[in-house]
Amino acid sequence: MASQLASIGNTVVCWPQRSSSQPGSCLFPGCTTNLSHRSAVLRSFSVRLGCRWRDVGSASSTAVHASNHHKPDGHHQDQRHHQRQLRQVHPDQKYHTAGRTVKITRPRRAMPPGPRQPHTSGSGVVVAISDAAPPSRLPSSSSSVSSSSASSDVVPTLPASTSLIWGWWDSLPSRYRIILGTACSFVICNLDKVNLSVCIIPMARDYGWSPTTVGLVQSAFFWGYMLCQLPGGYFNSKLGGRRILPAGVLLYSAATGIVPAVAATVPGLCLSRAVVGFGQATAPSAATDIVARAVPPGERARAVTFIFSGFHVGSILGLLAAPWLIAHSGWRSVFITFGALGLVWWLWFEQGIMARITATEPDFATRLVTDSRKLSGAASASAPSGGAATATAAAAAAVAASEPPPLPWRAFFRSTPVRALAYTHFANNWFHYTMLAWLPTYFVDTLSVDLLHASQTALLPPLAGIAAGTAAGSAADALISRGVSVPSVRKLMQNIAFLLPTVLLVAACTPEVADNSGATVAAITVALGVSSCSLAGLFCTHQDMSPKYAPILLGLTNTTAAIPGVLGVASVGYLFERTQSWEVALFLPSAFFMVTAAAAYTLWGRNEPINFDAADNSPFRWESRFELLRRGLAEVMDAGAAEQEDRTEDGGALGGVARRVQGFLSRLRGGGADGEKDHRE
Numbered sequence: 001m002a003s004q005l006a007s008i009g010n011t012v013v014c015w016p017q018r019s020s021s022q023p024g025s026c027l028f029p030g031c032t033t034n035l036s037h038r039s040a041v042l043r044s045f046s047v048r049l050g051c052r053w054r055d056v057g058s059a060s061s062t063a064v065h066a067s068n069h070h071k072p073d074g075h076h077q078d079q080r081h082h083q084r085q086l087r088q089v090h091p092d093q094k095y096h097t098a099g100r101t102v103k104i105t106r107p108r109r110a111m112p113p114g115p116r117q118p119h120t121s122g123s124g125v126v127v128a129i130s131d132a133a134p135p136s137r138l139p140s141s142s143s144s145v146s147s148s149s150a151s152s153d154v155v156p157t158l159p160a161s162t163s164l165i166w167g168w169w170d171s172l173p174s175r176y177r178i179i180l181g182t183a184c185s186f187v188i189c190n191l192d193k194v195n196l197s198v199c200i201i202p203m204a205r206d207y208g209w210s211p212t213t214v215g216l217v218q219s220a221f222f223w224g225y226m227l228c229q230l231p232g233g234y235f236n237s238k239l240g241g242r243r244i245l246p247a248g249v250l251l252y253s254a255a256t257g258i259v260p261a262v263a264a265t266v267p268g269l270c271l272s273r274a275v276v277g278f279g280q281a282t283a284p285s286a287a288t289d290i291v292a293r294a295v296p297p298g299e300r301a302r303a304v305t306f307i308f309s310g311f312h313v314g315s316i317l318g319l320l321a322a323p324w325l326i327a328h329s330g331w332r333s334v335f336i337t338f339g340a341l342g343l344v345w346w347l348w349f350e351q352g353i354m355a356r357i358t359a360t361e362p363d364f365a366t367r368l369v370t371d372s373r374k375l376s377g378a379a380s381a382s383a384p385s386g387g388a389a390t391a392t393a394a395a396a397a398a399v400a401a402s403e404p405p406p407l408p409w410r411a412f413f414r415s416t417p418v419r420a421l422a423y424t425h426f427a428n429n430w431f432h433y434t435m436l437a438w439l440p441t442y443f444v445d446t447l448s449v450d451l452l453h454a455s456q457t458a459l460l461p462p463l464a465g466i467a468a469g470t471a472a473g474s475a476a477d478a479l480i481s482r483g484v485s486v487p488s489v490r491k492l493m494q495n496i497a498f499l500l501p502t503v504l505l506v507a508a509c510t511p512e513v514a515d516n517s518g519a520t521v522a523a524i525t526v527a528l529g530v531s532s533c534s535l536a537g538l539f540c541t542h543q544d545m546s547p548k549y550a551p552i553l554l555g556l557t558n559t560t561a562a563i564p565g566v567l568g569v570a571s572v573g574y575l576f577e578r579t580q581s582w583e584v585a586l587f588l589p590s591a592f593f594m595v596t597a598a599a600a601y602t603l604w605g606r607n608e609p610i611n612f613d614a615a616d617n618s619p620f621r622w623e624s625r626f627e628l629l630r631r632g633l634a635e636v637m638d639a640g641a642a643e644q645e646d647r648t649e650d651g652g653a654l655g656g657v658a659r660r661v662q663g664f665l666s667r668l669r670g671g672g673a674d675g676e677k678d679h680r681e
Contacts, residue, residue, distance in 0.1 A: 028639040032517065032674035095117025118254030174357050174364055175294040178242070179303050181309040181349045182287050185249055188345055189283050190314025191321075191338045192256045192276055197440055198322040203263060211591035213266065216438045220270035222565025229562060232282040233555020233587055234407070240285030240293070240369035242549060246346050248286065252279030253342025253677040277565075285559055289551035292543045293368055298477060300543055305535040310468070312462035312532070313438070319459050411615035412549075412556055421541055421553075422560040424494065424605065427597030428534050430564035431501065431590040435461070435528060437569045439513065442582055447517050457521060464529025469536075472496075476536035485545060485605040494537030494605075498598040501527035507612045514627030537601075544607040 044598040169177075196218060204214050236244045255275035262268035287307050295303045318338070325333045357366040414417050439458045448456065472493055479489045504527040513519045568589070575585035 007106040020435070054295075092647065093497075098452050103314045119649025133482060161674040174361055176287060177353050177357070178290060178294060178368075179307060181353045182245065182290055183307045183313075183344060185245060185349070186283060186307060186612040187314040188249065188253070188289070188338070189280050189342050189529045191282065191318045191341065192252055194318035194436065195256070195322055195334050195338050196273065198319065198436055199326065199334055201250075201441065201444065202326060202331045207264070209266075211577045212570075214441075215570040217266065217269055217273065218573075219566050219570040222272040222433070222562050222569065224269075224274035225281045225565055226277075226559055226562030227274075228278045228281035229559035230283070230552075231555075233285040233552040233558075234571045236282065236285045236289045236551040237372045237549065239371075241289030242368040244282045245286035245290070246349055248279040248282035248351075249342045250279075250346055252276040253346075255279065255339075255341045257337040257339030263332075281562070285551040285554045288542055288554045289372065290368070292547040292550040293372070294364075297543075298481060299538045301473040301476040301480075301540055304539050304543075305469045305532075307325045308535050308539060309466050309469050309532075312465040315462040316459050319462075326501075372551070390636055404619075405494065405551065405613055407549075408612045408615060408617045410617045410620065411612045412553065413620075414616060415610065416604050416614075417545065417610070418553065418556065420600045420604035421538070421545075421577040421605075423595045424538050424558040424601045425561035426563060427498070427593035428538055429561040430568045430593050431531060433565045434568045434572050434590060435524070436585060438572050439524070441594070442562070442586065443468075443521075446520070446582065460525040461528035465532040466526050468529040469532035473552075476540075487605075490537045490541060490544065491608045493533045494596050494601050497533035497537060498594040498601075500530045502591045502594045503625070505587045507589055514583065541605065541607055545610050546612055549612060578613050629655070661681065 037395045157293060172180075200214055200218060209217070232244065232248075252275070255272050259269065259272050262272050287304075291300055291303050291307070321337075325331075325337060353364070439461070443453075443457050448455075476493055477488050480486060504523045507513050508520055509528075510521040513523055542557070551598045572585045573590075576582065577586060604674070
């Protein structure tokens with residue numbers, strides 16, 4: 001009696017033929033056999049076979065099998081005993097076929113008595129493995145599958161670790177993927193900012209720069225940074241931070257890459273650093289716009305702290321990588337390497353994140369690039385979720401059809417909470433910008449260490465900042481979820497971020513701490529770390545005030561906050577050159593600004609929503625005077641031209657011009673009283 005072959009892809013299983021005298025039922029009813037293939041090819045593939053297989057075609061793969069015909073009892077007792085041994089495969093038994101070792105595990109079963117005893121059938125199961133990949137799935141037991149058709153269904157499988165990573169990435173909501181990509185851009189942003197803080201030391205030696213020149217070069221970054229704040233906030237609001245952020249990364253990465261070519265001249269280096277600052281000025285307002293559009297209020301503190309913690313990660317990586325690159329390839333390699341990373345990020349963000357979101361969630365992608373003035377408050381402050389996202393998109397489309405209202409610039413400037421927020425932002429950045437720019441130089445000068453060890457010591461504050469910022473964001477969201485008011489939480493976090501570092505900086509100025517290098521490093525590390533609580537205070541206030549105008553508000557306050565980058569960084573170098581005291585040049589100014597800003601934020605700061613569209617947007621008094629001045633100058637110019645031909649004895653054309661100027665000045669003095677009053681909230 002011949003054996004019957006069941007072909008599954010390139011795996012062939014030999015089952016014995018039923019005796020014709022037995023009923024047309026399964027030889028082993030209810031039985032299934034689990035075959036565990038432990039070769040490298042089939043390590044993740046398990047085959048589950050049923051016994052009810054019929055009409056199976058001939059196999060095309062080569063099978064190594066043992067076949068034995070049914071022999072009646074009393075004949076060939078030795079051969080039948082040998083067959084039993086073949087059927088009872090030990091769990092640890094291995095077969096060597098086609099150069100592979102296949103381990104087959106089949107537990108012994110207690111068979112029911114009767115005509116279906118296994119001794120009436122042939123030998124046990126033997127599997128032959130070919131070199132081809134395993135099939136992706138088994139064919140249906142009710143259909144006849146040939147070897148050629150089964151082979152066409154073979155699908156290569158990924159390693160388990162790769163599948164796990166991609167599964168985790170696919171399971172992330174779209175807003176989380178965008179937040180992660182934005183945080184990575186902030187890492188590159190601070191890489192390109194901190195690189196000069198490390199490279200400036202060998203560059204100053206190569207070119208013979210004084211401390212004043214070093215301060216001037218480092219402050220050049222903030223020229224472009226301050227110049228682009230308001231335009232960056234406007235274009236982020238109009239075009240969406242999703243568009244402006246990648247463009248800014250490309251711009252400042254290119255400007256970073258060309259630094260070695262222009263570093264020989266101070267004006268050329270200052271210009272390239274100004275372009276770096278110009279590109280990076282769009283990053284904070286772009287992130288604020290993305291958070292306001294995509295993240296609900298209950299997740300904002302964590303989203304903001306996660307994104308802005310990218311600054312600390314960038315500082316850490318920059319302080320680690322830059323000294324190593326300088327030691328092995330020179331300071332020029334730092335700028336080239338960091339500049340190339342921006343291009344890599346741009347390709348990943350555009351092709352790996354946004355292209356997929358655009359294809360799978362077009363409504364969400366559209367909301368990210370729509371003019372924020374056309375978005376409703378709900379649409380700009382919440383993330384998409386199923387049917388709610390469709391309804392929100394429909395409402396947003398209806399609003400988008402109308403013309404957006406004009407920007408209430410005057411309402412922004414009249415708002416006392418906005419002015420208090422601007423000064424708070426100024427004080428925060430004075431502390432961070434001056435410390436970021438001068439900390440490696442300070443450690444080299446005070447600790448008498450080389451550049452590598454100074455950079456490694458400067459890693460401690462960013463590490464502390466990551467820990468403190470993460471804890472502050474989680475604590476702030478937890479307090480809000482438990483019913484604590486948003487203004488109380490924001491002001492608590494901001495006061496912690498300002499007052500505790502102030503105490504530590506003042507302590508660092510005392511001889512007890514200043515003469516102890518370990519205590520000084522610890523004080524500076526904790527001060528910079530705790531100041532990251534601002535991420536749950538100051539940097540969430542713009543979204544709290546107005547999700548609609550959050551990027552413009554951040555651009556407005558960040559314009560004021562960029563002044564420390566221009567004046568603060570340069571003033572530290574000037575003061576240190578005059579006083580030779582790091583306490584006077586670096587610590588005490590930051591302590592003064594943080595104390596006064598904490599008072600201003602507590603007294604006049606506001607974290608409730610403000611309807612700027614309904615606020616007073618009428619012209620200021622100085623605007624009417626300026627308009628009168630413009631008209632008067634136009635009249636003077638017309639008078640001078642008209643009286644050139646009509647000269648008189650009392651002064652000619654000059655006399656006529658003088659009379660008109662006198663009349664204009666009298667109108668100017670009296671015209672201001674009719675101007676609009678300067679309303680204040």
